[in-house]
Amino acid sequence: MxxxxxxxxxxxxxxxxxxxxxxxxxxxxxxxxxxxxxxxxxxxxxxxxxxxxxxxxxxxxxxxxxxxxxxxxxxxxxxxxxxxxxxxxxxxxxxxxxxxxxxxxxxxxxxxxxxxxxxxxxxxxxxxxxxxxxxxxxxxxxxxxxxxxxxxxxxxxxxxxxxxxxxxxxxxxxxxxxxxxxxPLHEVSVARRMSWVSARTTSRIEDEAYCLMGIFGVHLPTIYGEGKEAFLRLQEEIMRRIPDTTLFAWGPRADPVETLLGYRSVFPTSRGTDYIERSCLLASGPAAFRNCSDLVNVSKKVFAAAYDISPHVSSFIVTSHGIQATCPVMHFSGGCTLLLLPCCKAQDDELSFVALILRFQGESSPWAVGTRTLVEEVSLEKREPR
Structure with missing residues (x-):
């Protein structure tokens, strides 16, 4: 140098x-x-x-x-x-x-x-x-x-x-x-680290990703001209190196009761401008993490006890067809389906876990992510998770 x-x-x-x-x-x-x-x-x-x-x-x-x-x-x-x-x-x-x-x-x-x-x-x-x-x-x-x-x-x-x-x-x-x-930085959740830069700006859109490489200990080829693709590449590299599902807990959060009772009202429709963005697992930019400074990871044991399920290691893998996820999924009688994440909102006495609302797109199509929700006080009858 x-x-x-x-x-x-x-x-x-x-x-x-x-x-x-x-x-x-x-x-x-x-x-x-x-x-x-x-x-x-x-x-x-x-x-x-x-x-x-x-x-x-x-x-x-x-x-x-x-x-x-x-x-x-x-x-x-x-x-x-x-x-x-x-x-x-x-x-x-x-x-x-x-x-x-x-x-x-x-x-x-x-x-x-x-x-x-x-x-x-x-x-x-x-x-x-x-x-x-x-x-x-x-x-x-x-x-x-x-x-x-x-x-x-x-x-x-x-x-x-x-x-x-x-x-x-x-x-x-x-x-x-x-x-x-x-x-050390590795003890801070991915979402919280993302929240530090969520209100900051860069002259080049690609620098939204490049300025974070050291914060997450990853390396990327720098390609000016790729636009928002740089931030997607950053998240994919974080997925490969850091087992932290707070990466997927970005964006607005729906009220837990409204999520289950008014499922369609909290889900973006095709007429909304945010339909495509909120139907993705990865965020389009760091601004999506603005309200994520309170998210932390939880252990496999705590996660399993919270939902009364057997210990399960969640995984997300980048493939040529998209992201393959292995996570507990919970169906509710009102038609709502949640993908459960082993992360939660940091609180003094209670754990408010984060889940992703899934949208069914047909028997031959993958499920799409809808929006994020906190599920801390949900007491509705539910089927066995799968």
Missing amino acids: WLLTTDRAELRWYARPPPKYAVLSHVWDPEEQSFGEVRGIERARRETGENPRDFVSDKIRNCCIWAEAHGFAVVWVDTCCIDKTSSAELSEALNSMFAWYAAAAVCYAFLRDVSDSEPPSIPDSSFRKSVWFTRGWTLQELIAPKVVIFLSETWFPIASKRHMSLLLEEITGINAEVLMGTT
């Missing part, structure tokens, strides 16, 4: 992370200097004997000065340290970016819209409202590094992740324990 020398802002190639380096996290400006432009400045100044750092953008120069002052010889800046003219290098960089942030000694988070004249914690502070908290790529840049220093619009240090973890949890919804590294 390419890094910048902090004393001269010159690009140097490293096959593996050096022992000590800093990284920059920021929101891109309309005019950011690219790899080629920084390389051009370096070549031009070599002929004049001048320091290239004096001719790069203010952001790159200030970042280099900050890093050098803290004893770092090199720093990584995503705008100019990736040669985007090479699709192979771009794909490698995006797939390894989380690991590079995690291995950095410090991450400087430059907040161009935050003042250093007010405490970050006060209501309606510019820190709370910073656009940095609304971007998809900055999610991993907040979580991965052990040390994150937040810098104001004047490059003045205003907070650190360690000392502001509770405030950051309030702003982002990410547990302070996750931010501090005491709770």
